Every structure is written in structure tokens, then in C-alpha cells.
Amino acid sequence: MKTLKLTIASLAFLVAVSGCKKQFDADVVNKNLPITGLSPSLLLPPIEQDMFIAPFGDEEKAGQFTAINYTYYGSNQYWTGSAGFNYGTLNNVVSMETEAGKLNATLSKPYLALAKFFRAYFFVNMSLKVGDVPMTEALQGLKNPTPAYDKQKQIFINALALLESANADLGAMNSVNALTSGTYSIPATYDIYYAGDLTKWQKIVNAFRLRVLIALSKRVGTDADLNVAAQFSAILSNPSKYPLMASMDDNLQHVYDGVFSIYPNSPRNYGNDATRDNMAATYLNTLASLKDLRAMEVSEPARGLGFADTSYSSFVGGASGQALSAMAQLIQQQKISLIGRHRYYETLTGENTFIISYPEMCFNIAEGINRGWATGDAEAWYKNGINADLGFYGVKNGANSITFQKSYFGILYDDITYIVHFSYDGYYNQPVVKYAGNNANGLNQILTQKYLAFARNSGLEAYYQWRRTGVPAFDIGPGNTVNGKIPLRYQYPVNERSANAKNYNAAVTSQYSGSDDIYQAMWLIK
Numbered sequence: 001m002k003t004l005k006l007t008i009a010s011l012a013f014l015v016a017v018s019g020c021k022k023q024f025d026a027d028v029v030n031k032n033l034p035i036t037g038l039s040p041s042l043l044l045p046p047i048e049q050d051m052f053i054a055p056f057g058d059e060e061k062a063g064q065f066t067a068i069n070y071t072y073y074g075s076n077q078y079w080t081g082s083a084g085f086n087y088g089t090l091n092n093v094v095s096m097e098t099e100a101g102k103l104n105a106t107l108s109k110p111y112l113a114l115a116k117f118f119r120a121y122f123f124v125n126m127s128l129k130v131g132d133v134p135m136t137e138a139l140q141g142l143k144n145p146t147p148a149y150d151k152q153k154q155i156f157i158n159a160l161a162l163l164e165s166a167n168a169d170l171g172a173m174n175s176v177n178a179l180t181s182g183t184y185s186i187p188a189t190y191d192i193y194y195a196g197d198l199t200k201w202q203k204i205v206n207a208f209r210l211r212v213l214i215a216l217s218k219r220v221g222t223d224a225d226l227n228v229a230a231q232f233s234a235i236l237s238n239p240s241k242y243p244l245m246a247s248m249d250d251n252l253q254h255v256y257d258g259v260f261s262i263y264p265n266s267p268r269n270y271g272n273d274a275t276r277d278n279m280a281a282t283y284l285n286t287l288a289s290l291k292d293l294r295a296m297e298v299s300e301p302a303r304g305l306g307f308a309d310t311s312y313s314s315f316v317g318g319a320s321g322q323a324l325s326a327m328a329q330l331i332q333q334q335k336i337s338l339i340g341r342h343r344y345y346e347t348l349t350g351e352n353t354f355i356i357s358y359p360e361m362c363f364n365i366a367e368g369i370n371r372g373w374a375t376g377d378a379e380a381w382y383k384n385g386i387n388a389d390l391g392f393y394g395v396k397n398g399a400n401s402i403t404f405q406k407s408y409f410g411i412l413y414d415d416i417t418y419i420v421h422f423s424y425d426g427y428y429n430q431p432v433v434k435y436a437g438n439n440a441n442g443l444n445q446i447l448t449q450k451y452l453a454f455a456r457n458s459g460l461e462a463y464y465q466w467r468r469t470g471v472p473a474f475d476i477g478p479g480n481t482v483n484g485k486i487p488l489r490y491q492y493p494v495n496e497r498s499a500n501a502k503n504y505n506a507a508v509t510s511q512y513s514g515s516d517d518i519y520q521a522m523w524l525i526k
Helices: 002-027 040-049 058-062 087-100 105-130 152-180 198-215 228-237 267-273 281-289 294-298 324-332 358-370 378-392 424-428 440-453 461-469 494-499 501-512
Strands: 066-068 252-254 277-279 353-356 398-408 411-422
Touching: 040 087, 040 105, 058 066, 058 461, 087 105, 105 152, 105 198, 152 198, 198 228, 198 353, 198 358, 198 461, 228 358, 277 281, 281 294, 281 440, 294 398, 353 358, 358 378, 358 440, 378 424, 378 440, 411 424, 440 461, 494 501
Parallel strands: none
Antiparallel strands: 066 277, 252 353, 398 411
16 A cells, blocks of 8 residues: 555656646747647638737827827827737748648648738738838748848738739639639638638739739839839739639628627727717818718717708818817817717627728729729729728718717717718719829829728728828828827837847848938838
């Protein structure tokens, strides 16, 4: 018995030591290394989720769609600090590639094709924020903890090549699938956006490629080896090779289920912030000036101005550059419009949030044709984009039911519903809306409508358009800037400055004369 007791005690000690060792190993795991030993399907959802940027955040304020009027909840100031990077997600992409490589070709190819798209997407995303970033030498873990930075031009060249390859891979698989009923597939459960539909993913690869090419508009004519116009034209001229989105059904978007994913504005936070956020003037005043019914869909009338609820004169946004104290006073006087509470606060599911949308693609195509990069009917694509976005907001040709809340600072009275008539033709045939042709005026119209379609969607795309083109004219003042200037970039993350100091300093010196200055222009927009 004594021997048995010693044996049990010894085993208990060994188990304890073993458990401690396992816990120690878990605690000291290198988070910079890719995850291994997981099915590629399990790695897909967090990668996809990192593409999504929710509305009601700083990105929305940067695009001047809404503005805070209450200091307790923040401010309308642009950033003064550093960007967030996506290397953690890219490490998961590496892991997905590794784990897919252990499978047979039929099972692995869909993941490997999507991995090329994700690499292009996240590297471009990071570069748009700061300029040069590590790409070629990145994602090697301890083999190379201090990767050199790639020039922004090379990042875009690499990304466009990845997208070309991803399209070819997906096209080949979709061609086989058409004959064999889905030989190549991803389990629908793990693909949160398209439920394993590789035909939709191929369309998104090409739509994103158009976005990347449009982002390079200022470099056309100065960097011939980018081949921007030729690549753009090749996509439009060969729809069988480069299929594109056909409708809103193809949108890459986040859909809220009201349980695990709740829209940021909902009945749960109505009492806290429904009156603390108003529409921004850059967005709402543009809609009102165009007699665009979307103005009434997204906002409440400013009843203190003395106009009828359904008069476009009642829809006035708060200037994003205005001091919050002045904006708060105008809210109390009901002289600027609150965010539309019927649209945004009635349900937990709200509206879908676009990552890459059909309207944006339409306007990108119209812009490229306007700039002479390809042949085609710019006006048709321009109209397609307008009509698709009007439909997203429920705007109908004819009678539209519009409901406003009769309330004042959270004290709710009876709702008021109006029937407002809207004509597509009447709207479009206004000189300020009807396409002016492939000229500067026509380009301004395309960019204006694209900006309106970015509202509360697509992350920083509205800001990037302003940075690239100046359209629309953003409001600037003490309420949103420190020195009367909107930042043109973010600083690099702090860990880049400490963990990769030599390469960080070299990149900052070559781009920005040694100063990680948020007001200096990166190569992309020079």
C-alpha cells in the first residue's frame, strides 16, 4: 500500500509539473508566429471579419457624414497619432495557406486563391494609411523579425499582381465548377460573406482591383510601369475573364443578425446617443442641395429653422469644423438635423455595412472612363451607381413614405409620417446631377455621387477620395483640426518604431525627410 501511495503521489506530482509546463508553454507562445494545426476553414472567419469597419466610428467622422455634438462622447477631431496595422490577420492568412497546403488540390485551391486577395487587400489598406510598409520580407516570424520596407509603388504593383493571379485561379475553378457542380468549394458555414460562392469572390477581386487602380489616379502619366490605364481597360473589355459585380446582391458587406452582431445605432443605445450625433454638413447639405430624398431618409428635419418638415431647407448638417459648444447650441435650438432615428434606431439589425459595394464599383468605372482609361458609357455606369444607392435607402420612383419623430432632446412625442413624391427622371435631369460628359464637370459629379454612396460604409474610402481629389470640399475648423489642416496620413505604429527602428527610420527618411509627420503627402497622392 505504501508503494502504491508513493506511486500515486509521484504521478500527481508529474501531472502537476506537466500541467505547469503546458501552461508555461502557452503563456510564452510567440504571438508573431502564424497559428498552425488548424483547418483553413477555421482561419477564414477572423480574416474576413478584419475587413469590416463598423459605422458610427472615427472613420465616419473622418468622412464628415456625422458629427458629435456632445463632449462626453468624444469629438470631431482628426487623429494626431498612429495607424493600426493588420499583420496579425496577415499571419492568419499565412497559416491558412500553410494548412491548405496540407490538403489535396481540390480542397486547397479556393483558400490559396482567397489568400492572394487578402494579402493584396490588407497590404494596400496599411499602405494607404502610412505609405511604405514591410511586404516582401514581412510575415516570416523569427526568421526575419526586422523586415525591410517596400516602397509604396512596389506595394501597389505587388498587390495588383496578386489580384491578377487570384482572378485567374478563381476563374479556372469557377469554370470547372460550372461543369461539375462545385468541385472546388469552401464550406458555406465558414465563409461569412458569400457562403462559399467562389463566383462572387471572383467579382469582388476584380471590383477591388478597380478600386486600387482608381487610387493610383494621381500617378498616371508619371509612373508608366504601373500600367494603370491598360489594366483598367483590360478588365472592362474582357468580362468573361474579369467578371464584375452585377447588382447589390454581389456586395461584399456585413449583415447584422441582431443577436451576435448588433448595429451600432439601435434601441439599446437610443437614450445615450440618439441626440448626441447629428448629420454633418458636408454630407447632408450636399444631399439637400441636390433635392435628394436620401436627405430625409438619413436625418431629421431641423424644425427650428421654420420650414416645413419635408422642405429640403429643413435638412442642414452641423459643420464638422465647428466647436462642439456651438454645435450643441444649434442642436438645442433645433437648427441642425439629428441623425435619422427611424432609420437607425428602430431595430437591432439596422442596415448592411458595405466593404466593397456595387455603387462604388459603378462610380469607379465611370471615373476611369471619364479619365480616358477605357472606352465605354460613363453616363450609364454613373446612373447605375446612383439608382443602386437610391434603392439601398428605399427611395422609390413615385410616392415615398417618410416618418420623422416629433421629439426634442429625447422627449418623444407622436411620429409624423409624410408621403413625399420623388421622380428618378426629375432628380437626374437637374443640371447639377445630369452627367456633364467626359470632362472635369462630369468627373466632379461622379466623385460627388460616389462620396454620397460611401456614407456610413466602406471605412476610410470617403476620406481617401477627398485626399486624392479634393471632392467634396471638407469642412475645416477648430472643431476638427489642431492647426487648421486635415492630416494626410497616420504615423507609423509605435511598435514599428521600437522593434524595427533601423528600417522604420530609413522609410521615414526616404519618404518624409526624417519626420513621421501626419501632414506630409505620401507618394500615392503627390
